[in-house]
Amino acid sequence: MNSQEYWNPVLETMPLEKLKVLQFKKFKRILNWAYTHSKFHKALYDTAGLTPDDIHSFDDIKKIPKVEKSMMREIQNKDPFPYGDALCVPLEEVSTYRQTSGTTGQPVYQPDTWQDWEWWSECWSFVLWAQGYRPKDRVFIPFGYNIFVAFWAGHYAAEKLGCEVVPGGVLDTQSRILKIQELNATAMMATPTYVLRMADIAKNKMGIDPAELSINKITCAGEPGAGIPSTKKRMEDAWGAKVYDHSGATEIGAWSYECKNQPCGMHVNEAMFLVEIEDINTGEIIEEPGRKGKMIITALDRMAQPCIRFDSKDVIEWDSEVCSCGRSFRLIKGGVIGRADDITKVKGVLLSPTAIEEVVRSIDGLGDEFEVIVDNQGDVDRIKLKVELMPEVTKLSIENTLKDQLRLKTNLGYQIEYYDYGSLPRYEVKAKRFKDLRKKHIEKECRL
Numbered sequence: 001m002n003s004q005e006y007w008n009p010v011l012e013t014m015p016l017e018k019l020k021v022l023q024f025k026k027f028k029r030i031l032n033w034a035y036t037h038s039k040f041h042k043a044l045y046d047t048a049g050l051t052p053d054d055i056h057s058f059d060d061i062k063k064i065p066k067v068e069k070s071m072m073r074e075i076q077n078k079d080p081f082p083y084g085d086a087l088c089v090p091l092e093e094v095s096t097y098r099q100t101s102g103t104t105g106q107p108v109y110q111p112d113t114w115q116d117w118e119w120w121s122e123c124w125s126f127v128l129w130a131q132g133y134r135p136k137d138r139v140f141i142p143f144g145y146n147i148f149v150a151f152w153a154g155h156y157a158a159e160k161l162g163c164e165v166v167p168g169g170v171l172d173t174q175s176r177i178l179k180i181q182e183l184n185a186t187a188m189m190a191t192p193t194y195v196l197r198m199a200d201i202a203k204n205k206m207g208i209d210p211a212e213l214s215i216n217k218i219t220c221a222g223e224p225g226a227g228i229p230s231t232k233k234r235m236e237d238a239w240g241a242k243v244y245d246h247s248g249a250t251e252i253g254a255w256s257y258e259c260k261n262q263p264c265g266m267h268v269n270e271a272m273f274l275v276e277i278e279d280i281n282t283g284e285i286i287e288e289p290g291r292k293g294k295m296i297i298t299a300l301d302r303m304a305q306p307c308i309r310f311d312s313k314d315v316i317e318w319d320s321e322v323c324s325c326g327r328s329f330r331l332i333k334g335g336v337i338g339r340a341d342d343i344t345k346v347k348g349v350l351l352s353p354t355a356i357e358e359v360v361r362s363i364d365g366l367g368d369e370f371e372v373i374v375d376n377q378g379d380v381d382r383i384k385l386k387v388e389l390m391p392e393v394t395k396l397s398i399e400n401t402l403k404d405q406l407r408l409k410t411n412l413g414y415q416i417e418y419y420d421y422g423s424l425p426r427y428e429v430k431a432k433r434f435k436d437l438r439k440k441h442i443e444k445e446c447r448l
């Protein structure tokens with residue numbers, strides 16, 4: 001074992017049995033902390049007839065009620081303003097405000113103390129070190145620094161590792177590319193959508209081949225793309241760089257990361273988080289690899305607004321493979337596969353938007369952008385897929401491959417519309433490529 005490979009060699013190579021003991025000890029500690037310092041958590045556990053003293057074994061953890069995002073929304077603006085009564089510290093100890101992006105509803109406020117903020121950058125240090133960031137790196141962060149947590153903690157972690165950080169805040173995309181070129185930046189962090197968008201602008205608007213630039217590694221977050229093989233390949237080919245996946249959320253923390261070995265999945269940081277996978281239909285906790293479910297997660301060391309058995313709605317599955325990097329932290333296969341809300345039934349078949357992305361991005365004649373619209377006519381569901389043809393590519397040359405691959409990977413038929421390259425909407429941060437209009441009809445009906 002080369003200890004230089006790990007940010008924390010003791011934790012990252014700890015045998016699983018020992019990790020479990022550590023997780024249980026930390027779980028009890030955070031549960032006790034929340035029970036004694038937050039009215040919200042005390043009421044939640046009292047209603048379930050449980051106290052931290054009732055948790056005697058790892059198995060007992062699943063008795064603890066889950067926390068839904070909607071519950072966190074309900075307590076906002078209550079005392080103490082604006083966070084509500086899940087806050088476990090006096091208001092004057094809160095040093096950082098962030099909020100969720102609100103893509104699935106009203107944003108949730110997130111208070112962190114200085115200690116929590118240190119913890120955030122420690123979580124990200126595991127990520128960046130495993131992806132080969134070292135003090136010699138010059139890291140460019142093309143991110144609009146604002147109220148969203150996004151790459152803030154990545155920024156601080158890169159500094160903590162000793163890298164040089166270039167904050168590419170208010171610059172526009174062309175200025176960012178020129179700055180990368182001017183400074184010979186070696187690494188970058190961005191959403192997959194923006195990684196592809198930057199490459200497109202460099203190539204087609206500026207005549208710069210991004211693969212000729214000095215970026216040799218890119219850390220992605222915010223969307224599943226870096227875990228989807230065909231999207232990862234597009235990004236790696238465009239930039240001539242390794243592209244790594246990472247997953248985190250405002251209310252959780254940076255909980256998983258792909259390592260340099262690119263195992264087609266992410267390691268769960270099991271020293272700092274407890275991840276449980278729950279069967280979406282039965283609620284049973286899935287222990288074995290190969291079965292998909294939604295993630296229930298506990299941040300074991302986050303203090304101001306604890307995250308205990310949070311129902312993340314992220315769909316994941318354990319991988320049976322052990323990574324060749326030597327980390328004992330388990331892998332989740334293919335990263336986050338999607339959101340439980342997005343994985344929907346169409347014509348009675350489960351459809352995951354990431355499966356469509358995998359197909360579209362694997363076909364060379366198609367552009368990076370696409371759009372999926374699910375609708376219904378009477379009782380019959382329809383899926384429309386809009387794709388862009390690259391210049392000089394004809395519909396005839398790819399149509400059969402596209403249809404066959406879609407049928408093979410998703411078991412569904414599509415109405416396909418072809419557009420000229422550059423005509424579908426472009427996104428700067430997170431893309432909205434999947435629209436389920438059936439849900440809108442239902443919402444509308446409910447409101448009426």
Ligand SMILES: [Zn+2]
Binds near residue numbers: 263267
């Ligand atoms: Zn690994």
